[in-house]
Amino acid sequence: xxxxxxxxxxxxxxxxxxxxxxxxxxxxxxxxxxxxxxxxxxxxxxxxxxxxxxxxxxxxxxxxxxxxxxxxxxxxxxxxxxxxxxxxxxxxxxxxxxxxxxxxxxxxxxxxxxxxxxxxxxxxxxxxxxxxxxxxxxxxxxxxxxxxxxxxxxxxxxxxxxxxxxxxxxxxxxxxxxxxxxxxxxxxxxxxxxxxxxxxxxxxxxxxxxxxxxxxxxxxxxxxxxxxxxxxxxxxxxxxxxxxxxxxxxxxxxxxxxxxxxxxxxxxxxxxxxxxxxxxxxxxxxxxxxxxxxxxxxxxxxxxxxxxxxxxxxxxxxxxxxxxxxxxxxxxxxxxxxx
Amino acid sequence: xxxxxxxxxxxxxxxxxxxxxxxxxxxxxxxxxxxxxxxxxxxxxxxxxxxxxxxxxxxxxxxxxxxxxxxxxxxxxxxxxxxxxxxxxxxxxxxxxxxxxxxxxxxxxxxxxxxxxxxxxxxxxxxxxxxxxxxxxxxxxxxxxxxxxxxxxxxxxxxxxxxxxxxxxxxxxxxxxxxxxxxxxxxxxxxxxxxxxxxxxxxxxxxxxxxxxxxxxxxxxxxxxxxxxxxxxxxxxxxxxx
Numbered sequence: 001x002x003x004x005x006x007x008x009x010x011x012x013x014x015x016x017x018x019x020x021x022x023x024x025x026x027x028x029x030x031x032x033x034x035x036x037x038x039x040x041x042x043x044x045x046x047x048x049x050x051x052x053x054x055x056x057x058x059x060x061x062x063x064x065x066x067x068x069x070x071x072x073x074x075x076x077x078x079x080x081x082x083x084x085x086x087x088x089x090x091x092x093x094x095x096x097x098x099x100x101x102x103x104x105x106x107x108x109x110x111x112x113x114x115x116x117x118x119x120x121x122x123x124x125x126x127x128x129x130x131x132x133x134x135x136x137x138x139x140x141x142x143x144x145x146x147x148x149x150x151x152x153x154x155x156x157x158x159x160x161x162x163x164x165x166x167x168x169x170x171x172x173x174x175x176x177x178x179x180x181x182x183x184x185x186x187x188x189x190x191x192x193x194x195x196x197x198x199x200x201x202x203x204x205x206x207x208x209x210x211x212x213x214x215x216x217x218x219x220x221x222x223x224x225x226x227x228x229x230x231x232x233x234x235x236x237x238x239x240x241x242x243x244x245x246x247x248x249x250x251x252x253x254x255x256x257x258x259x260x261x262x263x264x265x266x267x268x269x270x271x272x273x274x275x276x277x278x279x280x281x282x283x284x285x286x287x288x289x290x291x292x293x294x295x296x297x298x299x300x301x302x303x304x305x306x307x308x309x310x311x312x313x314x315x316x317x318x319x320x321x322x323x324x325x326x327x328x329x330x331x332x333x334x335x336x337x338x339x
Numbered sequence: 340x341x342x343x344x345x346x347x348x349x350x351x352x353x354x355x356x357x358x359x360x361x362x363x364x365x366x367x368x369x370x371x372x373x374x375x376x377x378x379x380x381x382x383x384x385x386x387x388x389x390x391x392x393x394x395x396x397x398x399x400x401x402x403x404x405x406x407x408x409x410x411x412x413x414x415x416x417x418x419x420x421x422x423x424x425x426x427x428x429x430x431x432x433x434x435x436x437x438x439x440x441x442x443x444x445x446x447x448x449x450x451x452x453x454x455x456x457x458x459x460x461x462x463x464x465x466x467x468x469x470x471x472x473x474x475x476x477x478x479x480x481x482x483x484x485x486x487x488x489x490x491x492x493x494x495x496x497x498x499x500x501x502x503x504x505x506x507x508x509x510x511x512x513x514x515x516x517x518x519x520x521x522x523x524x525x526x527x528x529x530x531x532x533x534x535x536x537x538x539x540x541x542x543x544x545x546x547x548x549x550x551x552x553x554x555x556x557x558x559x560x561x562x563x564x565x566x567x568x569x570x571x572x573x574x575x576x577x578x579x580x581x
Contacts, residue, residue, distance in 0.1 A: 205450050206443045209432070213440055216431035223391070223427040225411040225441040283431040 028277050028289035030328060035292045038299055053306055064302055065184065069191035070250045072294045074269040075276075076198050077242025079290040082273050083202070084235040085215035085282030086141040088130060089266050090148030091243035096262035097152045098123045099247030100160050103167040103257045112169030120244045126152065127240020131233040141236075149266065156259050165257045177252040187249045194245075199287040211235060216283025271318065272297055275325040284329075296321070341403070342367050342534055343388070343419070343503055348397035350383055350558075357383045359559040361397070365503060365534050370525060372545035373538045374578055375555035381538045384555070385507045388536075389421040390414035418502035422492045422509055430481030434473065435460035437480050438495045463494045486517025493524055497533075504528065504535040510544050522548045542578065546571050556581040 020033075046055035054060050074091055081088050102119035106112050130148050134141040179186045202208035213221035214228040221228050246265075251257050276293030278285030300321065301314050341364035350358040358380050365371050375381050386392045388399065390408030398405050401417045408414045414421075421427070428437050435456045444452040444459075460476035473487055480488060489509055496504050506525070510518045525535050525548050539545050545552065552569065554562035554577045561581040562574075 200450070204453070206445050207449065209436055209440060209443055209451065212432055212436075213429045216429040217427075220423075220427040220429055221440070223389075223411060223421065223423065225415060283429070 028286045028292060031275060031277055031289055031292045031296065031325070035296055035299075038296065038303075042299065042303060055303070055306060060302065060306065062185065064298060065188040066253060068294060068298050069185075069187040070246045070253075071265065071268055071272060071297070072191045072291070073194060073242050073246040073249060074265055075272040075290050075294050076194055076287070077239035078266070078269040079273040079276070079278055079285060079287070080198065080202060080211065081235045081239040082270070082278050082280070083215045083282060083285050084211045084232055085218065086131075086134065086232055086235065087145060087270070088127070088148075088236065088239045088243075089142065089145040090126070090130060090152055091239055091269060092262035092264060092266035093149050093152035093156070094123055094126050094240055094243040094262075095247045095250070095265060096257065096259065097126075097156050097159070098244035099167075099251045099257045099261075100156050100165055100259065102248065103165040103251055104160055106167060106169055107165065112173040115169075116173070116248050119247060120241055123240040123242075123244025123247070124237045125240070127236040127238065127243075128233060130240070131236030134236070135229050135232060153263070160259070162259050164259070167251045167255055167257060169252065174252060177249055187253060190245075190249065194242075195287060195291050198290075202287055207231075207234070212283055214282075268297070268318075271322050274322055274329070277325070277329055279329060280326075293325075341365060342369075342401070344400045344403075345384070345388075346398050346400065348387065348394045348399070350380075350387065350392060351395050357558055358387075358394075359557070361555070361559055363553045363560055363563060365536060366551075368529050368532050368534060369551060370529055370535045370537060370549045372549035372552045373536055373555065374540075374542065374545060374552055374574065376540075376578060378557075379555040380558040381555055382507060383558075385421060385505050385536070385538055388414065388503075388505055389419060415499070415501075418500070419505060420496035420499065420501040420503070421505040421507065422489065422496065423507050428480045428488055428491060431479065433477045433479055434464070434483075434491055435476035437491055438463070438476075438498060442499065459498065460494070463498045464490070484514075484517070485512040486514060486520060489513065489517070489521055490524075493521075493528075497528070502533060504533060505538070506535060507538045508540070509537070510539065510541060518544065542571055542574055546574070554578055554581070 042053075042055045045053045046057075050056070074095065078088055078091055098119040101122060102112075102115045105115035105118060126148070130141065130145050133139065134144045175186070177186055177190070181189050202211060210221070210226045210228075210231045213224070213226055214231045218228050221231075247257075247262075250261070272293035273285065273290055274280070274293070275296055276285065276289030276291070278289060297318055300317050304313050304317060344364040345362050348358055348361045349356075361380070361384065363371075373381050373384065383392060387394055387408075390411050390413045393407070393409065399408065400406060406413070406417055408417070429440065432440065435453075438460050439456050444456050446452060457476045464473055464476065473483070473490065480491060483491065493504070504525070509521055513521060522544060525537065528535065537545055537549060546566070549566060551565050552562070552574055553560055554574065556578075562577040564573075
């Protein structure tokens with residue numbers, strides 16, 4: 001009898017250990033575990049102390065859903081590019097630049113439904129330019145896009161001066177990007193949709209297979225017949241496009257563009273990717289990881305705000321999270337290489 | 340008629356002359372050993388046959404017809420598969436995704452048919468290439484041993500019905516047992532009508548499986564002999580002394 005009981009209690013424990021092990025060896029497994037634990041802790045705390053810790057209040061949920069998509073969209077583009085083995089530091093500036101262009105166009109009487117695609121095209125074109133420079137002259141994309149960061153930041157001031165631009169689109173446009181759909185913030189719906197599109201593209205489409213191959217082992221991919229230059233160019237263009245899309249979401253939500261609003265966002269986007277398990281050397285990562293990385297940054301920010309922590313704690317916590325995540329990922333990389 | 344032939348090929352990289360008037364042939368169902376010391380031009384020859392370099396003059400013919408390979412894809416279409424020293428596989432992708440890399444099975448919109456890719460990969464690994472330890476096509480290639488990686492590369496060649504395998508120093512990263520398995524694989528493929536070019540330093544491995552030997556030195560051919568007409572001592576002499 002005791003033997004049976006022992007057997008029974010042993011089996012699920014072993015399978016639970018296997019489950020955890022399997023989860024940790026998944027590209028985004030560890031971050032998923034951390035995310036679930038943090039969410040559960042927040043929800044329990046929210047239920048226990050509904051007055052002091054308003055995590056579950058509709059206002060807080062609304063703030064979360066409004067603030068996630070901008071960084072989320074930037075991180076999706078930056079993440080795809082990182083998996084292809086390149087960086088884009090200019091996305092923060094591109095985000096501001098395309099938003100300013102779009103807002104000025106709308107201010108001059110052009111319909112937002114025409115101005116927004118123009119912004120997206122400019123974003124993609126700047127991405128292509130970054131890619132072309134990187135590949136043509138065989139430079140590190142870090143340097144090229146560092147140039148891009150400064151250049152487009154300056155271009156914002158050249159284009160419209162250091163003044164705030166009002167953005168007053170038609171109501172349909174407004175409703176589409178900052179209204180609510182079935183009670184959910186529209187920007188958040190866009191973000192979720194884009195996550196699904198990126199997931200399909202990266203994990204279920206030929207393009208994604210080539211992106212992983214290009215970032216993972218470029219010479220092998222070339223030898224097999226993948227056009228790695230074209231893949232990298234496309235990834236750069238997508239990163240620029242997503243930066244412009246983030247610009248649309250942010251501008252519609254706030255109703256104006258500040259010339260300095262994108263500063264530092266590119267680093268936050270890369271941070272979200274690193275937390276989500278993307279390798280800085282490329283070839284490793286998942287869209288689920290990027291999504292969770294973004295969500296985790298905002299959840300922790302949110303928790304600290306709800307606990308009325310001073311602002312500098314936010315940066316310190318996120319910094320710690322980045323370093324911990326990369327230590328963990330580095331361990332995974334090394335383990336993979338040593339086998 | 341030869342399956343694959345090089346005709347008076349010269350190749351220069353700027354001032355550097357890599358190949359000088361190189362001609363040799365590879366017959367149907369033949370294993371050719373391409374031997375030579377470091378810098379003899381073996382790898383340049385392989386790269387040229389796989390379409391990565393283009394000859395400065397001279398040409399390559401397949402089935403007697405002149406072919407100008409401009410990229411890897413051209414040579415693949417002519418039935419040539421190259422298996423590199425450090426195999427051209429992507430560590431962070433699974434076995435089945437590696438086998439189909441660049442030639443994915445997709446639907447009309449380019450979405451991968453993962454189920455079929457997985458089934459075929461498993462089938463090829465089970466039937467064509469016997470290397471133990473690979474039990475799932477979902478394993479990451481980075482987790483495989485050197486021999487298993489070569490096996491995946493060969494499985495890729497087998498599935499895509501290649502006629503010539505170019506093996507560039509395939510045994511340098513392998514254990515003794517894996518080397519043995521690889522050489523047996525080359526012989527097995529020969530029986531099925533697949534020719535191979537074995538580029539190697541190791542004369543003993545070459546002597547074990549090759550039907551013919553081409554020895555290169557300073558970018559040109561210095562010796563071309565069938566196995567029956569030579570000995571390993573004579574081959575060594577040609578490699579060392581020329």
